[in-house]
Amino acid sequence: MAKDVTSRAENYSQWYNDLVVKADLAEQSSVRGCMVIKPYGYAIWEKMQSQLDAMFKKTGVQNAYFPLFIPKSFFSREAEHVAGFAKECAVVTHHRLMNDPDGKGVVVDPDAKLEEELIVRPTSETIIWSTYKNWITSWRDLPILCNQWCNVVRWEMRTRLFLRTAEFLWQEGHTAHETAEEAQAKAEEMVHVYADFARNYMALPVIVGHKSPNERFAGALDTLTIEAMMQDGKALQAGTSHFLGQNFAKSFDVRFTDKQGQQQFVWATSWGVSTRLMGALIMAHGDDNGLVLPPALAPIQVVMVPIFKTDEERDAVVEKMKEVKAALEALGHSVKIDERDTLRPGFKFAEWELKGVPVRIAMGPRDLQNGTAEVHRRDTLEKMSVSVEGIDRYVHDLLDSIQKGIYEKAANYRDANIRKCDDWEEFKTEIQRGGFLLCHWDGTPETEQKIKDETKATIRCIPVDTIESDGPGKCIYSGKPSGGRVVFAISY
Amino acid sequence: MAKDVTSRAENYSQWYNDLVVKADLAEQSSVRGCMVIKPYGYAIWEKMQSQLDAMFKKTGVQNAYFPLFIPKSFFSREAEHVAGFAKECAVVTHHRLMNDPDGKGVVVDPDAKLEEELIVRPTSETIIWSTYKNWITSWRDLPILCNQWCNVVRWEMRTRLFLRTAEFLWQEGHTAHETAEEAQAKAEEMVHVYADFARNYMALPVIVGHKSPNERFAGALDTLTIEAMMQDGKALQAGTSHFLGQNFAKSFDVRFTDKQGQQQFVWATSWGVSTRLMGALIMAHGDDNGLVLPPALAPIQVVMVPIFKTDEERDAVVEKMKEVKAALEALGHSVKIDERDTLRPGFKFAEWELKGVPVRIAMGPRDLQNGTAEVHRRDTLEKMSVSVEGIDRYVHDLLDSIQKGIYEKAANYRDANIRKCDDWEEFKTEIQRGGFLLCHWDGTPETEQKIKDETKATIRCIPVDTIESDGPGKCIYSGKPSGGRVVFAISY
Numbered sequence: 008m009a010k011d012v013t014s015r016a017e018n019y020s021q022w023y024n025d026l027v028v029k030a031d032l033a034e035q036s037s038v039r040g041c042m043v044i045k046p047y048g049y050a051i052w053e054k055m056q057s058q059l060d061a062m063f064k065k066t067g068v069q070n071a072y073f074p075l076f077i078p079k080s081f082f083s084r085e086a087e088h089v090a091g092f093a094k095e096c097a098v099v100t101h102h103r104l105m106n107d108p109d110g111k112g113v114v115v116d117p118d119a120k121l122e123e124e125l126i127v128r129p130t131s132e133t134i135i136w137s138t139y140k141n142w143i144t145s146w147r148d149l150p151i152l153c154n155q156w157c158n159v160v161r162w163e164m165r166t167r168l169f170l171r172t173a174e175f176l177w178q179e180g181h182t183a184h185e186t187a188e189e190a191q192a193k194a195e196e197m198v199h200v201y202a203d204f205a206r207n208y209m210a211l212p213v214i215v216g217h218k219s220p221n222e223r224f225a226g227a228l229d230t231l232t233i234e235a236m237m238q239d240g241k242a243l244q245a246g247t248s249h250f251l252g253q254n255f256a257k258s259f260d261v262r263f264t265d266k267q268g269q270q271q272f273v274w275a276t277s278w279g280v281s282t283r284l285m286g287a288l289i290m291a292h293g294d295d296n297g298l299v300l301p302p303a304l305a306p307i308q309v310v311m312v313p314i315f316k317t318d319e320e321r322d323a324v325v326e327k328m329k330e331v332k333a334a335l336e337a338l339g340h341s342v343k344i345d346e347r348d349t350l351r352p353g354f355k356f357a358e359w360e361l362k363g364v365p366v367r368i369a370m371g372p373r374d375l376q377n378g379t380a381e382v383h384r385r386d387t388l389e390k391m392s393v394s395v396e397g398i399d400r401y402v403h404d405l406l407d408s409i410q411k412g413i414y415e416k417a418a419n420y421r422d423a424n425i426r427k428c429d430d431w432e433e434f435k436t437e438i439q440r441g442g443f444l445l446c447h448w449d450g451t452p453e454t455e456q457k458i459k460d461e462t463k464a465t466i467r468c469i470p471v472d473t474i475e476s477d478g479p480g481k482c483i484y485s486g487k488p489s490g491g492r493v494v495f496a497i498s499y
Numbered sequence: 500m501a502k503d504v505t506s507r508a509e510n511y512s513q514w515y516n517d518l519v520v521k522a523d524l525a526e527q528s529s530v531r532g533c534m535v536i537k538p539y540g541y542a543i544w545e546k547m548q549s550q551l552d553a554m555f556k557k558t559g560v561q562n563a564y565f566p567l568f569i570p571k572s573f574f575s576r577e578a579e580h581v582a583g584f585a586k587e588c589a590v591v592t593h594h595r596l597m598n599d600p601d602g603k604g605v606v607v608d609p610d611a612k613l614e615e616e617l618i619v620r621p622t623s624e625t626i627i628w629s630t631y632k633n634w635i636t637s638w639r640d641l642p643i644l645c646n647q648w649c650n651v652v653r654w655e656m657r658t659r660l661f662l663r664t665a666e667f668l669w670q671e672g673h674t675a676h677e678t679a680e681e682a683q684a685k686a687e688e689m690v691h692v693y694a695d696f697a698r699n700y701m702a703l704p705v706i707v708g709h710k711s712p713n714e715r716f717a718g719a720l721d722t723l724t725i726e727a728m729m730q731d732g733k734a735l736q737a738g739t740s741h742f743l744g745q746n747f748a749k750s751f752d753v754r755f756t757d758k759q760g761q762q763q764f765v766w767a768t769s770w771g772v773s774t775r776l777m778g779a780l781i782m783a784h785g786d787d788n789g790l791v792l793p794p795a796l797a798p799i800q801v802v803m804v805p806i807f808k809t810d811e812e813r814d815a816v817v818e819k820m821k822e823v824k825a826a827l828e829a830l831g832h833s834v835k836i837d838e839r840d841t842l843r844p845g846f847k848f849a850e851w852e853l854k855g856v857p858v859r860i861a862m863g864p865r866d867l868q869n870g871t872a873e874v875h876r877r878d879t880l881e882k883m884s885v886s887v888e889g890i891d892r893y894v895h896d897l898l899d900s901i902q903k904g905i906y907e908k909a910a911n912y913r914d915a916n917i918r919k920c921d922d923w924e925e926f927k928t929e930i931q932r933g934g935f936l937l938c939h940w941d942g943t944p945e946t947e948q949k950i951k952d953e954t955k956a957t958i959r960c961i962p963v964d965t966i967e968s969d970g971p972g973k974c975i976y977s978g979k980p981s982g983g984r985v986v987f988a989i990s991y
Contacts, residue, residue: 078530
């Protein structure tokens, strides 16, 4: 078990917090609820960003940048939207400081009060749709497919590193379309981009589905989500994609002339994932020794630790390691040789395990003689003695196996913790054990709310793939007719 | 001349504004002084970012992320720093909105006043050094070489797209070192990274030098700068790198135990470039037809416009164009075939010229017969008839020539507009003609201030390369001894 990291069995929540800090991913800053993302954590986020960005661009999306600030009046134009965000807004009211007349540093200059307060964006639908108004006059101007990578602020009262912070980094896509069908299709396309990314890069077996009306984004007609199961059986919403109908177009009067010459309101989507994905990655795969990073997102995929007593031994081992490193780099892998000479190999082993590096190669003088190396895989903690001849290919294939192995482990865990439930009494005890319960639901917000009040469980999604809905049945709570099973869980 | 774009001769400043908007680079938003960066403009910025980021990483720098907000008390700890930024700060005072009791939308909730106001970062030295305090105890923790790509806010009263906006995007590097020498060397290394980038990617012949004390960053002991000449002869500061001494370490009590076991304050640098580079790029190379983009930063390097009357002709031409496109893409170039069939070729030509695409290829049925294409280079507006056989190689080499040609044109212009001046009366008339004047200066802030008051000219830099200093002489204003010539200009 890693030093100073609580075990998962002892306290899963504390294990997570310890891991984020000890593995040098992030830390609390001096500003309430705002985090500092440290270089190692940021390097993982950069890998996520660059992969997602390429996937977005493949669908025709372009990046742009819209203002950080939103005039208060814009913010309140869409009624549900403002209701959803008004209680957690950072508000800029002044634009200047001045010397304290009492000589105590600086104070806000009362003469520099803004005529209209500015909201630090919690999300950008309003400022973007006020901009799209000027970009759109005809069907020829559509679709517009913009994304931005930026920071947003939601003044959360209880924060946790990556999972819930006052400021976080994210991308938000905002698209404008001629028809409802086209917009709905775009929202679906993007949630599947997220699902592909989660599965193939994060090794996260997510369930795709629709949110129930209670859980929709403020201002959306439909919210699609990817839901992942963490190792404590709780659900984590990892990305959402919204079909916004014409709500924002109507609020900002964004119309176009269609092919028949008629004026129509524009149809909208928005979709986003955030640094919360970092939390999902850590929680889904980490173990009591530390992080377990899927090779596709690991900033360092292979670390090499030389074993030596004398300088000559070190030089000989490191020389051989440099050859292996070059061969692995030629295959597209990122490799680090840990040459620090003030630390024992065992200390280094533990540190790289804590940091989740997928493959470790150790080599000493005896290995040099025998033409071997010790290869250790992080996910299973297995050690293998491998011939140095051809080790590059071996490790290349091993990284591939690790990527798949991590996914399979998570998928097996999830499958073992999804069960159908048709009895309300059973539900109440089962849901406390963690995991997802597949249950019939009568489709009403009232029933959903009552279930939440009694058990803290919410409908994570009405699944569209992965999970069989089983067709019609009877609501587990009300006994009324249900169209199919939905996913209930207690969530982050 | 491009439609709706003012000519440079008529009004250079208006030409710039027209170009930014007409070429779809950026526009004013509804938020005072904040811009919207449109997809085409953002695509150029992304190319700048990815190149700079790679260059930073080559020097050992890692990316990280620090909070958007700075507690007011942190901000005021370094006296010069707060004096430099206090007058242009966006201040967050509240964290919640509420329904207006009078029923008119939402208002700031008076009960949600922050205990301490938060400043939206205008730059991050204070929040970063308050963080570094926890990261540094020993010389083994040094150096720290962090960079962040983010948004910052400076409440400017007079704004211009890209050149001076209330919110802008930038990168800010912040490094921590054991010794003054190491920090000074890092500041110099980074200004030269900026100079290399400006010269080799932006095709901008910049001058590297030190700022005079009057023009230093608030809190720095030395500021290095790259200065570029725009086509109106004015100077534009395109990037700065600061040696901060121990000022921030002392303000935030950041000490380390050195190799001799002594407690020392840490030495600092910071360095940044911003979306202002976009302004420099546009102003330095654009002409009356629009943008002129160096191929190294052009989102589209080659545009192909098919010429046709019938559908059959179009299909045949486009098919051939797709072959050429594939060949050019294989050589690493970005290519677009403009297949829009509602627009005339002449309209398309003008549009792509406006957008600064380096190479245009036009092809019609007669070209197909003859095995030729018309190749047009944006920088010189020359047209050439070229054999389609081998056109990929031809265009590949042409892009290289264009990159060099744009640099040479700018360098020739700059060289023709730098002159030595040793007479104060001459200075007063010459400086109004535009261009850089190389003059002796007595090294005092008083003289610099008087020259500025009388002529609006400032010392852009005390050059460290490119420009000969000529050794000692007499100050052009005071007649007192001078160590060498410095660069005077009127600046943006």
